[in-house]
Amino acid sequence: MNDVVAKPLIVVTGASGGIGSAVAAKLGDSGYSVLATDRAGDDVLTADISSPEGISELEAAIEHRIERGQVLEGLVNVAGVLHPGKLLDLQPEQWEHMQSVNAQSVFRMTQLVARLMIDQRDQDPGNSRSIVTVSSNAGRTPRYGMAGYCASKAAATMVTRCFSLELAAHGIRANVVSPGSTRTAMLLGMNGEAEMNRASVAGNPAQFRNGIPLGRIADPEDIADSVAFLLSANAKHLTGIELTVDGGATLS
Template sequence: MKLTGIEGSTVLVTGAAGGIGSAVASCLATAGASVVAADIDGERATALADSLREGGSTALGLRMDVTDCTDVERVVDTVERSVGPIGILVNAAGVLGRVAALTEYEDAEWERVFAVNAHGPFNCMRAVGRRMAERRHGRIITVGSNSAAIVKTGQGLYGASKAAAHYLTNCLGLELAGLGVRCLVVAPGTTETAMSRTNWHLSGRREALLHGEQDSYRVGIPRGRFAQPEEIASVVGFLASDQAAHLTVTTVTVDGGSSLRP
């Protein structure tokens, strides 16, 4: 099935230097979008955009800190003026934070995880959502996490921050549903990127993540393997396309069956 409604659109992807963000940027560039790859790591975002342009796509790399609403407004304004009206926003920037018991977290850890994972999507969705509402057209996809809906030990801050991002995205989707703006969450399970590799490295939990861990209420991954970033990106691509025109205010979980949803 050829995806339509993406070619010619201006797409802003946050966290585009990361594993999932760069796969999403590549997927949408291949579908013919003009991709703005934004990340706090501006050098890697620019390198990604350079490689997409070498492949024949239209792409621009920018530094943007999603936690800074002034920076977000500045970048959104620049993109709209120099590239075009943003038709698709993908919120992929995120941090895992430390795996620890809730009672062990420092204030600064709470602030950082929520600043990136909850405040970040809010800043971006507010800036872009207003413009999309005026134009009565747009698609916003937040890369959340299956952790938002499963209580797990050691991930209190991360799961709570992702639950906030899910709620914000679906709430905006409800508020803008009549204005032609669709808002969706893609909730990955463990995916092979720098983020998950750091987690395994620090805590030696690769096998537990894969096969389940009774005391942390983990059920493992029935599919028997982790996701590849491209398998998350292809779902984002579908949701951004006209083939998903009636999908909004919902969460698509892409986790190899690990959250056992009915």
């Protein structure tokens, strides 16, 4: 058995983005074989998981790895999009796009991977298999001008936690990591560099937004560290939890 086949397989969606790329790199360094996917990017399987065709492409790629002898041990749902805008102005297609990528793909991918895990090896008493969804603290805290994103992330969080109940009998854990403001292209695109740091750390009372008590925006690697923990044996008795990684921004 070669080294790649001997490593446990982890699937990472949205792997070309800031958090997704950091997650893929962290897991690769931690001894996993990573099947990274995104709509575009270098060193990733190009597949649009918001479409049935993209899901089918990814399913074929995972099954090919399994046929080669790899053990499917994890999924990290990172893919996400944001269309800011007040509810009175938000276009239906923007709402639907966020729901499709941020929520529906979490359901589709988790269902797909969990079924493949069960088919490959059911009843794992060691709870070594794990699914992690990267959601957002906006999934439980209203945000001004971000209602579509908040709603889609709330759905992603809840469907993952419900999966945790149904998959527990199979020895599969399902947890959520909810970042706050993180230094990514998505956040930079909303505010610009200077405003990103000032507004995120200081908060915005006029928009009912708290600041960050720890005084800094998260780096993608901060989120990747939490994902890696929940995938690891160190979290073997954790399932159905939401780990909020936001420097204390949603403490109250």
